[in-house]
Amino acid sequence: MEDLLDFELDDHLIDNPPKKRKKIIGLDDLLSDHYKQKGSLVEKSRKAKSKRSYSSDEDEDVGEAKLSRCVEECQKEMGKIYGEDESAFWGLQIFGDQKPPPKLVSPDLKSCVSLESLKNMELDCLVEVDLEKGENFLERLLVDRWLLKLVLVRGHLNESIAMWTFNLMLYSSMEMLSTSACDFWCTILSRKNKTDSSVKIDWMPKYSEVKEALEIYGFLTNTPSKFSSNVNLGDSDCIGPPQNIRAWMNFIAAVCQLRSTFAVFTTSETEELLAIFIYLYLDRQLLGVSMILHNCTVSVLNYFTDNEWKSSCEKVAMSIACRVPRDINSLRVVESIIATDSRSKQLRSAVAFQLLLACFDNKFTDAEDMLAFLVSINVKENSCDLFNIYIYLQHRSEATCIKGP
Amino acid sequence: MEGKRRKETKGIEENTLAILDTSGFGKKEISAAQHVQNLNDDRLAFLEAVRTSSIVPENGSAPTSKMYQAIFLILREESSLDSIMASYQLLNDLDMRFPRVYITEKTENESASSVTSLFELVVVEEAWSPFIFGVDCPFTEKDASREKPSGSLDSSGFHLLIKDLSEMDNEESSEESKTKLLRTMLLLQYLVHVLKGDFLPRNRAYKEKMNWSLLRESFLNRILGSRRVSGKALIKDCISVMCKCHVHCGTADDLLCFKNSSKDKLEICSSATTIALPEIEKCLCIAMQKLLLMIMDLDSSKETADMQGLTTRADGVRIPVPEIILDELSYNRDMLSPFLQAFHEPRWKLEIVMQYIRKYVAKPSVRTRRSNGSTNDATFPDILKSFGDGSSTKSILKKISVEVAQLLLAHAFQAYLSLSLKDPSEGINDSEKNVGDCSLVEVCKYMITAFSSLKKTNEHIAILPFGKEALFTAATILSTK
Numbered sequence: 103m104e105d106l107l108d109f110e111l112d113d114h115l116i117d118n119p120p121k122k123r124k125k126i127i128g129l130d131d132l133l134s135d136h137y138k139q140k141g142s143l144v145e146k147s148r149k150a151k152s153k154r155s156y157s158s159d160e161d162e163d164v165g166e167a168k169l170s171r172c173v174e175e176c177q178k179e180m181g182k183i184y185g186e187d188e189s190a191f192w193g194l195q196i197f198g199d200q201k202p203p204p205k206l207v208s209p210d211l212k213s214c215v216s217l218e219s220l221k222n223m224e225l226d227c228l229v230e231v232d233l234e235k236g237e238n239f240l241e242r243l244l245v246d247r248w249l250l251k252l253v254l255v256r257g258h259l260n261e262s263i264a265m266w267t268f269n270l271m272l273y274s275s276m277e278m279l280s281t282s283a284c285d286f287w288c289t290i291l292s293r294k295n296k297t298d299s300s301v302k303i304d305w306m307p308k309y310s311e312v313k314e315a316l317e318i319y320g321f322l323t324n325t326p327s328k329f330s331s332n333v334n335l336g337d338s339d340c341i342g343p344p345q346n347i348r349a350w351m352n353f354i355a356a357v358c359q360l361r362s363t364f365a366v367f368t369t370s371e372t373e374e375l376l377a378i379f380i381y382l383y384l385d386r387q388l389l390g391v392s393m394i395l396h397n398c399t400v401s402v403l404n405y406f407t408d409n410e411w412k413s414s415c416e417k418v419a420m421s422i423a424c425r426v427p428r429d430i431n432s433l434r435v436v437e438s439i440i441a442t443d444s445r446s447k448q449l450r451s452a453v454a455f456q457l458l459l460a461c462f463d464n465k466f467t468d469a470e471d472m473l474a475f476l477v478s479i480n481v482k483e484n485s486c487d488l489f490n491i492y493i494y495l496q497h498r499s500e501a502t503c504i505k506g507p
Numbered sequence: 508m509e510g511k512r513r514k515e516t517k518g519i520e521e522n523t524l525a526i527l528d529t530s531g532f533g534k535k536e537i538s539a540a541q542h543v544q545n546l547n548d549d550r551l552a553f554l555e556a557v558r559t560s561s562i563v564p565e566n567g568s569a570p571t572s573k574m575y576q577a578i579f580l581i582l583r584e585e586s587s588l589d590s591i592m593a594s595y596q597l598l599n600d601l602d603m604r605f606p607r608v609y610i611t612e613k614t615e616n617e618s619a620s621s622v623t624s625l626f627e628l629v630v631v632e633e634a635w636s637p638f639i640f641g642v643d644c645p646f647t648e649k650d651a652s653r654e655k656p657s658g659s660l661d662s663s664g665f666h667l668l669i670k671d672l673s674e675m676d677n678e679e680s681s682e683e684s685k686t687k688l689l690r691t692m693l694l695l696q697y698l699v700h701v702l703k704g705d706f707l708p709r710n711r712a713y714k715e716k717m718n719w720s721l722l723r724e725s726f727l728n729r730i731l732g733s734r735r736v737s738g739k740a741l742i743k744d745c746i747s748v749m750c751k752c753h754v755h756c757g758t759a760d761d762l763l764c765f766k767n768s769s770k771d772k773l774e775i776c777s778s779a780t781t782i783a784l785p786e787i788e789k790c791l792c793i794a795m796q797k798l799l800l801m802i803m804d805l806d807s808s809k810e811t812a813d814m815q816g817l818t819t820r821a822d823g824v825r826i827p828v829p830e831i832i833l834d835e836l837s838y839n840r841d842m843l844s845p846f847l848q849a850f851h852e853p854r855w856k857l858e859i860v861m862q863y864i865r866k867y868v869a870k871p872s873v874r875t876r877r878s879n880g881s882t883n884d885a886t887f888p889d890i891l892k893s894f895g896d897g898s899s900t901k902s903i904l905k906k907i908s909v910e911v912a913q914l915l916l917a918h919a920f921q922a923y924l925s926l927s928l929k930d931p932s933e934g935i936n937d938s939e940k941n942v943g944d945c946s947l948v949e950v951c952k953y954m955i956t957a958f959s960s961l962k963k964t965n966e967h968i969a970i971l972p973f974g975k976e977a978l979f980t981a982a983t984i985l986s987t988k
Contacts, residue, residue, distance in 0.1 A: 245759040278757030390783020
């Protein structure tokens with residue numbers, strides 16, 4: 103029985119009053135007040151009843167009306183508080199309308215594979231490749247992993263196959279083609295780290311091509327103001343990224359894992375990617391693939407050299423801070439940077455600090471001035487927004503509890 | 508010092524678990540949806556608090572069992588995607604940071620000449636585990652642990668989980684049931700991850716020290732040895748989950764069906780689960796393969812232990828996994844193709860295909876035999892050669908259908924290619940007995956001869972698409988070498 107975890111009946115916990123967040127404590131108090139009030143009213147009316155049992159029904163009605171009015175008021179008050187809570191869903195609309203994907207150019211089958219060899223070996227009756235349906239056959243080779251074997255045996259990925267698979271990966275609306283092309287690239291890239299089985303790659307996508315894909319998916323580069331939570335929760339036909347976003351993320355993670363041998367992105371491009379990945383955490387549609395997002399963040403974080411890291415970390419933190427609205431989303435964004443190693447910890451604290459600065463419209467540059475201001479806030483004042491202060495304090499503790507860069 | 512530490516941990520436990528405490532909630536005054544949201548907020552806050560106390564500090568201590576249990580419970584029964592993902596990630600991160608079993612290696616230079624390596628397997632006995640065995644198990648036979656998901660799973664609970672997934676049907680289901688499916692898949696992945704973290708260091712230490720008890724105590728061996736679980740049924744369900752996930756992710760045969768759908772717009776995912784399910788299914792497929800591979804490795808280790816006389820009768824006898832797989836595949840023909848496609852690991856894939864051929868094609872005409880004289884060690888090139896010989900092809904086709912023959916040959920060829928492409932630094936295993944010592948070019952030639960010979964036996968035989976692709980690959984390799 104001891105192993106069973108019962109949230110309701112743990113007497114032990116009731117003895118030690120739980121540390122609740124500020125809001126909920128207020129609620130508890132209100133609730134107990136409400137019960138006290140209700141209790142005393144009932145008590146009174148009972149007394150009244152016993153005293154004046156002879157009186158008319160009218161008096162009783164007055165008492166009951168009073169009671170119900172009071173209950174109503176209390177409920178209204180409660181409703182208000184919960185109403186505030188309800189709007190506090192994190193989530194932004196990060197993807198808008200898609201742009202048309204570029205036309206997929208299928209490679210010339212003849213250029214990548216020699217059909218002549220089939221003829222020479224009198225195999226054409228066995229294989230029966232129809233040149234008209236050449237692309238179909240090539241797609242099958244890709245999905246069934248033969249294309250990968252061919253490239254690995256040859257140790258060479260030629261330009262037309264590279265471009266064709268890259269485009270399939272990012273723009274094919276067929277799930278299995280996109281995934282297979284992504285696996286194809288990731289396997290070839292992973293071999294780059296091993297010198298003796300490395301594949302010669304004739305064509306690598308440039309950063310602009312990688313970024314373009316995200317824009318075609320509908321990525322909103324300008325700061326969105328609209329909450330997606332109203333749209334996304336429950337509403338089924340909302341706007342979101344296409345399936346291919348997974349392949350996009352996995353591909354970038356694979357590219358970033360081989361910096362030592364094969365650098366594809368420049369430092370500033372990597373900074374931009376890191377900021378984008380952190381920003382993507384705010385899309386509720388991507389909640390289920392947070393493992394990929396996490397893997398990407400780790401890969402991109404490790405892509406920086408030690409010399410670059412310090413300034414890059416600051417830049418990324420600033421770029422995130424000016425994009426993210428100063429509400430519950432700013433809390434989410436800090437929480438989504440999972441602090442596992444020193445770099446992620448540094449980034450997390452830097453982002454929190456920048457967000458805190460942004461909360462005060464960059465009035466303070468000094469951490470001590472800011473602290474002095476926070477201390478001076480009068481919590482009891484009516485105009486004081488407790489939720490904002492909660493956000494300040496969260497960021498403040500994040501920015502300092504982990505040793506800064 | 509130790510006492511102080513324990514006191515601190517106790518304090519953390521009390522405070523973090525207090526976040527989950529619901530006694531402060533007034534349930535009647537708020538709507539059900541708000542109540543669910545509040546609970547969810549609390550769970551997320553709890554997970555974050557555990558992370559902050561255990562993982563973020565350099566010298567953080569592992570969560571207590573109660574805390575672990577609470578996290579695991581969230582993964583098992585929570586219905587919001589937020590909490591499911593966060594608990595899954597946290598459990599994996601915690602396992603990485605606080606492994607239950609690990610190896611310490613120290614190289615000490617005792618003197619200038621002799622270097623002794625101190626190789627030690629450390630088992631953290633008091634660590635929490637999602638599995639529970641034997642007398643610890645609080646459940647009686649009948650109330651299966653899934654009835655009360657209050658903590659760790661026993662062997663039958665683990666099997667039930669796989670069985671449930673093997674019967675899953677994820678077409679046209681509601682958002683809620685999709686989330687549930689996703690949660691079950693993640694749970695199973697986590698459990699396989701735990702099994703792996705426990706098995707790999709133990710197996711390594713066993714090989715180093717030849718101490719069977721290290722493996723006997725492994726979670727995997729205890730699950731398979733449990734009297735409540737039929738190992739055979741468990742493996743069959745694994746295969747079935749693996750094939751289902753693979754088919755659901757799409758195969759080359761689906762290409763034609765989708766060809767006609769419009770291509771000018773990318774498909775938008777309507778919800779977070781739609782975008783996540785294919786990825787999680789793919790990962791589950793890989794996890795199931797890992798589980799099968801681990802069981803096969805365990806069996807291999809057990810075999811060596813048997814030979815050394817390290818095992819006792821209590822260790823029991825299990826049917827080897829490849830045999831179970833073969834049974835399943837020959838009984839269930841439709842599964843042959845998806846299984847061979849889903850199962851990527853080349854060494855065991857080749858072994859399974861070779862066993863299939865050896866079993867159903869009795870004594871192929873083997874020309875080259877290895878010196879050690881066992882009758883069943885025809886290599887893959889040997890088999891290919893026997894297929895190429897007109898008269899033996901006919902006798903083979905009496906035993907297996909021409910489709911099965913093509914699938915076996917093509918998949919074996921693919922596995923063979925993978926093995927020959929393996930990074931030399933990873934080392935070609937001694938047990939690569941199926942590869943033989945022919946060159947790649949020769950094997951490609953045999954491959955083409957074998958298929959031509961199949962075609963010659965009957966002009967009307969259709970070559971399967973997968974066979975065509977294999978032939979094309981062989982021919983292209985020949986033309987470039």
